[in-house]
Amino acid sequence: MADAMRPAWAAINLQALQHNTHVIRKLAGERRILGILKANAYGHGLTRIAQALADIDAIGVARVDEALQLRNAGITRPIVLLEGFFAAEQIPVLAASSIQPVIHNMHQLEQLAAAEHVSDAMRVWLKIDTGMHRLGIEPSQVSTCYQRLLDIPHVNGAPVLMSHLACADEPDHEQNRKQLTRFSEAISPYQGSVTSMANSAALFAGIGKEYDWVRPGLALYGVSPFSETIGRDYGLEAVMNLQASVISVRKIKAGEPVGYGAAWAPATDTHIGIVAIGYGDGYPRHAPEGTPVWIGGRCYPMVGRVAMDMITVDLGADLRVALGDTAQLWGRDLPVEKVAEAVGTIPYELLCNVARRVQLDYLD
Known part of the structure; x- marks a missing residue:
């Protein structure tokens, strides 16, 4: 037997995280960096990633509980609440915790203006809808x-003006030009205001270079924001290595079905490996036959139902895998982008769906 066997775990490489931050800093230059840690830091563990991040200027999360979790863990760096507050009762809490909400509709603005018992002045961001049509005030509402x-007495200074690109992962898309033009026109009366537009894709594509804050998310974790490329193409390193042990190796005769529904049977005699990960761990249930799994220096096809x-992995007639070997589902040797392509989804979904029962091992 090889190593001691384990069910699914994710080895989180914090040196790779620092490396990626360095790559992003070089691209960002003098611009400030808002590192996006929403959705449990894209599955990597919110608090530990926040503690490990260096050379960024602020942290962005989507929900109030994420922001408060970071404050309770002793994180003092500025925190931006990307979806803003959901109820007026949250406003004094955010102010007391120095959490900066994004204001994206008139209802929030009215709640903020009417808020009582706000003991600390808070910085805010103002989101403008330039064509994404999800969140944001209309350009015609910016002045008001x-x-x-x-x-508002409990607002500290002018808001950061921001917007979000719908097609930054397609750098030549006409929508990018339209949105940049609308944003430029909307903020033109406010020369000297602090501004933000670029996510990971826009940063690496060189879109919106003139704005003050960049907002990398996916790239922090070593993943390409563009289709048909991998993070390594941009000098990034995978932070998450999702792994599990091979807990059974056996020979299967041609035509003998394996797994639920007898959905797969080998055409010739072969060996199979059973890997201790499944949809309960966040591995995609709809992963098709042939989805790659990395074991012992080579890729093998997943077969049967998850x-x-x-x-189940088809190990072939020439057996080179032993009981207890470690299988990598994605990571340094098997880019998550390649797995996402095989599954028919995007890397974001695979990373964010890693289940809480999967142990995160942090490697310094």
Whole structure:
């Protein structure tokens, strides 16, 4: 037997995280970096990633509980709440915790103006809808909202003006030009205001270079924001290595079915390996036959149906895998982008869906 066997775990390489931050810093230059840690830091573990991040200027999360979790863990760096507050009762809490909400509609603005018992002045961001049409005030509302925010006693200074690109992962898409033009026109009366536009894709594509804050998310974790490329193409390193032990190796005769529904049977005699990971761990249940799994220096095809706790891998007639070997589902040797392509999804979904029962091992 090889190593001691384990169910699914994720080895989180913090040196790779620092390396990626260095790559991003070189691209960002003098611009400030808002590192995006929403969705449990894309599955990598919110608090530990926040503690490990160096050379960024602020942290972005989506939900109030994420922001408060970081404050309770002793994180003092500025935190931006990307979806803003969901209820007026949250405003004093955010102010007391120095959490900066994004204001993206008039309802939030009215709640902020009417808020009582706000003991600390808070910085805010103002989101403008330039064509994404999800969150953000209309460009025609910028003047009213900007001045209203200046007039609120518990707002500290002018808001950061921001927007979000719908097609940054397609750098030549006409929508990018339209949105950049609308943003430029919307903020033109506010020369000297702090601004933000670029996510990971825009940063690496060189879109919106003139704005003050960049907002990398996916790239922090070593993943390419563009289709048909991998993070390594941009000098990035995978932070998450999702792994599990091979807990069974056996010979299967031609035509003998394996797994639920007898959905797969080998055409010739072969060996199979059972790997201790399944949809209960966040591995995609709809992963098709042939999805790659890395074991012992080579890729093998997954076969049959994904079960709650196990997957089956066709090891071939020439057996080179032993009981207890470690299988990598994605990571340094098997880019998550390649697995996402095989599964028919995007790397974001695979990373964010890693289940809480998967142990995160942090490697300094």
